[in-house]
Every structure is written in structure tokens, then in C-alpha cells.
Amino acid sequence: MKNLKEYIREISDFPSEGIKYKDITPLLLDPEAVQETVAQFIKLLGDVKIDKVVGIESRGFFFGMLLAEKLKAGFVPIRKPGKLPYKIHAESYKLEYGTDILEIHQDAIKPGENVILHDDVLATGGTAKAACSLIEKMGGNIIQCNFLIELGFLNGREKIAEHEVRSLLSY
Amino acid sequence: MKNLKEYIREISDFPSEGIKYKDITPLLLDPEAVQETVAQFIKLLGDVKIDKVVGIESRGFFFGMLLAEKLKAGFVPIRKPGKLPYKIHAESYKLEYGTDILEIHQDAIKPGENVILHDDVLATGGTAKAACSLIEKMGGNIIQCNFLIELGFLNGREKIAEHEVRSLLSY
Numbered sequence: 262m263k264n265l266k267e268y269i270r271e272i273s274d275f276p277s278e279g280i281k282y283k284d285i286t287p288l289l290l291d292p293e294a295v296q297e298t299v300a301q302f303i304k305l306l307g308d309v310k311i312d313k314v315v316g317i318e319s320r321g322f323f324f325g326m327l328l329a330e331k332l333k334a335g336f337v338p339i340r341k342p343g344k345l346p347y348k349i350h351a352e353s354y355k356l357e358y359g360t361d362i363l364e365i366h367q368d369a370i371k372p373g374e375n376v377i378l379h380d381d382v383l384a385t386g387g388t389a390k391a392a393c394s395l396i397e398k399m400g401g402n403i404i405q406c407n408f409l410i411e412l413g414f415l416n417g418r419e420k421i422a423e424h425e426v427r428s429l430l431s432y
Numbered sequence: 433m434k435n436l437k438e439y440i441r442e443i444s445d446f447p448s449e450g451i452k453y454k455d456i457t458p459l460l461l462d463p464e465a466v467q468e469t470v471a472q473f474i475k476l477l478g479d480v481k482i483d484k485v486v487g488i489e490s491r492g493f494f495f496g497m498l499l500a501e502k503l504k505a506g507f508v509p510i511r512k513p514g515k516l517p518y519k520i521h522a523e524s525y526k527l528e529y530g531t532d533i534l535e536i537h538q539d540a541i542k543p544g545e546n547v548i549l550h551d552d553v554l555a556t557g558g559t560a561k562a563a564c565s566l567i568e569k570m571g572g573n574i575i576q577c578n579f580l581i582e583l584g585f586l587n588g589r590e591k592i593a594e595h596e597v598r599s600l601l602s603y
Contacts, residue, residue, distance in 0.1 A: 272517040282517045286537055289497075290484075290506035299501075313461075319490035323507070326460075326497050330470075335461035336494070346443040346453045366457055 263297045266430055269410065283410050283432065285381055289323060298429065299327050302379075302407060305427045306332075309404055312374035313337050317363070317392055318344070321380040324409060328379060337369040339392050350398055354391035363388065365395045372400030383408040383428055386417030393421055434468045437601055440581065454581050454603065456552055460494060469600065470498050473550075473578060476598045477503075480575055483545035484508050488534070488563055489515070492551040495580060499550060508540040510563050521569055525562035534559065536566045543571025554579040554599055557588030564592055 268288035275282040288294050302324065315337045316325025322338060329336035341363070342351070348367040353360050370376060376396050383389060389406055396403055403424045411417070411428035418426040439459035446453040459465050473495065482505045487496020489511045500507035512534070513522070519538040524531050541547060547567050554560060560577055567574055574595045582588070582599035589597040 270518065275517040276514070284517045286509065286516070286518070286540070289500075290508065290540065292500065292504045292506060295501060295507070319493060322490060322493040323497050323509075326494050327501055329460075329463065330466060330498055330501075333463045335463060336466070337461065338457065338494075343447070345457070346446040346455045347441065347457070369457070369461065 263294055265294060265298060265301075268294045269430065283382060283412075285320065285323075285409060288409075295327070298324060298409065299331055301429050302328055303331055305407060305429075306377070306405060310375060311377055311404060313370055313376045313401065315339055315365075315370075315376055315378050315392065315396060317378075317380040317388060320382070323381065325379040328377065332377075334377075335369075337365065339363050339365050339395065350395055352391040352395045352398075354387045356387065361388075363391045363395060365392075365399070367399075370396060370399040370401040374401050375404050376401040377404055378406040378424075379408070381409045383411045383415075383417040383426070385415050386420030389417065390420045393424060434465055436465060436469060436472075439465045440601065454553060454583075456491065456494075456580060459580075466498070469495060469580065470502055472600050473499055474502055476578060476600075477548070477576060481546060482548055482575060484541055484547045484572065486510055486536075486541075486547055486549050486563065486567060488549075488551040488559060491553070494552065496550040499548065503548075505548075506540075508536065510534050510536050510566065521566055523562040523566045523569075525558045527558065532559075534562045534566060536563075536570070538570075541567060541570040541572040545572050546575050547572040548575055549577040549595075550579070552580045554582045554586075554588040554597070556586050557591030560588065561591045564595060 270284040272282040314329035349364040408428040441455040443453040485500035520535040579599040
């Protein structure tokens with residue numbers, strides 16, 4: 262089994278001072294590491310039938326799309342405001358300074374569907390929580406929230422503790 | 433064979449008046465249509481060994497990532513300014529009003545590698561041309577530029593006519 266952490270590059274002071282950014286692009290460059298990552302995500306899930314994989318713009322699109330394909334599930338992008346062209350549901354959430362908004366298409370999830378939420382990084386959990394709210398508003402069953410990377414010291418999983426939260430790499 | 437156009441939703445006056453936006457999210461929702469799309473892209477390529485698939489932020493990430501996985505190639509995101517954390521090459525290009533910039537990581541492509549450029553839509557070709565310039569600056573061989581959708585009336589393929597340009601759906 263590959264040690265996937267070897268494919269994560271730490272960048273100091275990006276996007277702002279004091280932050281050690283986790284750059285996943287070296288992992289994306291290596292097809293074997295990508296396959297291993299997908300296999301590990303699939304193993305976390307077990308046997309339950311998944312109808313939709315929701316990926317958060319834009320780094321959640323990478324493995325969200327691969328997971329959807331492997332699970333024979335539909336893929337649903339959650340996007341920043343103004344990007345989705347059709348009828349949407351919107352959810353605002355707090356940032357350190359100010360607020361932000363996430364949007365999802367109204368036809369993306371049907372009531373009762375089994376849904377995975379995916380993003381590359383679980384940090385403070387604000388984005389993930391807003392995404393979960395959108396999915397639940399639409400009647401989706403959140404089977405799992407999964408992340409490539411979890412920044413444990415930010416306690417993001419507490420914000421979405423009513424769901425199963427899994428991550429492949431912890432920092 | 434599925435008619436993939438049935439999965440493209442046309443939205444009038446988005447993002448601005450007079451534009452008939454092609455919404456690919458209904459296609460993403462249907463796992464069989466996604467598989468058919470990937471199979472059609474693979475068929476366009478033939479037998480040549482591909483080292484890297486470059487996808488343009490952010491809708492080029494969807495099928496770019498799936499193509500890379502199928503081809504056992506690395507995936508390279510080209511992103512808007514300030515998003516990539518490592519050392520970058522940048523290329524500016526003209527918009528109708530003003531200019532925009534695309535960025536790529538300096539370690540993303542090695543000289544002599546065989547590269548596919550992928551995006552969801554070929555419109556005026558400005559973005560695709562800037563992306564091709566970045567790839568060529570790094571010494572990549574552009575084997576094909578492929579697009580899910582081509583807006584033929586905008587003549588985008590003329591801007592990248594020195595490359596093989598293929599698209600699955602023409603409007």
C-alpha cells in the first residue's frame with residue numbers, strides 16, 4: 262500500500278501567512294497514487310448503494326468525480342454563487358471574516374437518495390456543514406462525508422458530527 | 433449508443449442576455465451517460481500513450497480527471513490566478529473586455545511528455561489557446577485538444593488549428 266502522504270506537498274504561508282497549505286497536485290500527477298486513493302475511499306464505504314456523490318467546488322471535483330464513476334452514482338457539483346445556471350438551493354455560512362454562499366441545483370438530489378459528500382480537505386468544517394444542510398434540505402440521506410485530508414486541530418468534524426465522517430490522511 | 437445531447441440542458445440568457453448556456457450537469461447526474469462520454473473520448477484518441485491530461489478550471493476537471501484515470505495518465509489542473517500554491521507558469525489572454533490569466537504548476541509537465549488538453553466547452557478558443565501556450569512552453573507534445581461541446585459558430589478551433597481538435601457534441 263502506498264503512503265499517500267508522500268504525495269501531499271506542504272506549502273508554507275499559502276494562501277496567507279502562518280498557514281501550511283496541503284497541495285494535492287503531486288498526488289494527481291501520479292496515476293497509481295490516484296488509483297490507490299480511490300480504492301481506499303471505496304473501502305471506507307462498504308456495501309451500501311450510493312445514488313449521488315456531491316463534490317464541493319473545485320478541488321472536491323477531482324476525487325468526487327472518480328468516486329461517482331466507480332460507484333456508478335451520479336455526480337453533483339456544489340458551487341460558489343452564480344456558477345450554476347439552473348434553479349438552485351443556496352446556503353450561506355460564516356467565514357472568519359464575513360460570509361460565503363454555496364449553491365446546488367434543485368434537480369440534483371431526490372428525496373430518499375443515498376448521498377456521499379466529498380471534499381479534498383476538512384478544515385473548520387463550515388463549508389462541509391453548509392453542504393450537508395443543502396443535501397438534507399433536499400431529502401438526501403447522507404451516508405458519509407469523506408475527505409482526502411483532515412486538519413484535526415481545527416476540529417471540523419465536530420460541526421458535522423451527526424454524520425459519519427471519514428478521511429484518508431490526518432494532520 | 434446514447435445520444436449525449438439529450439443530457440445537455442440549454443439555459444437561455446445565462447450568464448448574460450442572448451447566451452444559450454450549455455448546462456452539462458444533467459449528464460453528470462447519469463452514470464451511464466458519463467461512462468458513454470468517457471468511452472467516446474477514449475475512442476477519439478487511438479493508441480498513442482498519454483502522459484498527462486490537462487483540465488481547465490473548473491468544469492474541465494470533471495471529464496479531465498476521468499480521462500486521466502482511464503488512460504493511466506497524470507492529471508494537471510490549469511487554474512485561475514492565485515489558486516495554485518507552488519511555483520507556476522502564467523499566461524494572459526484577451527477577453528471581450530479586459531484580460532484574464534491562467535496558471536499551471538512548473539512541475540506538472542516534463543519536456544517530451546504526451547499531453548491532452550481537455551475542457552468542457554470550446555467557445556472562442558481564447559482559454560484553450562492560452563492553455564496550449566503553457567503546455568508548449570513546458571515542452572509538452574499536445575496530442576489532442578478535446579472538448580465535450582463545441583460552439584462551432586464561434587470558430588474557436590481556428591485559434592488552436594495547429595493542434596488536433598476534437599469534440600463530442602457540436603452546436
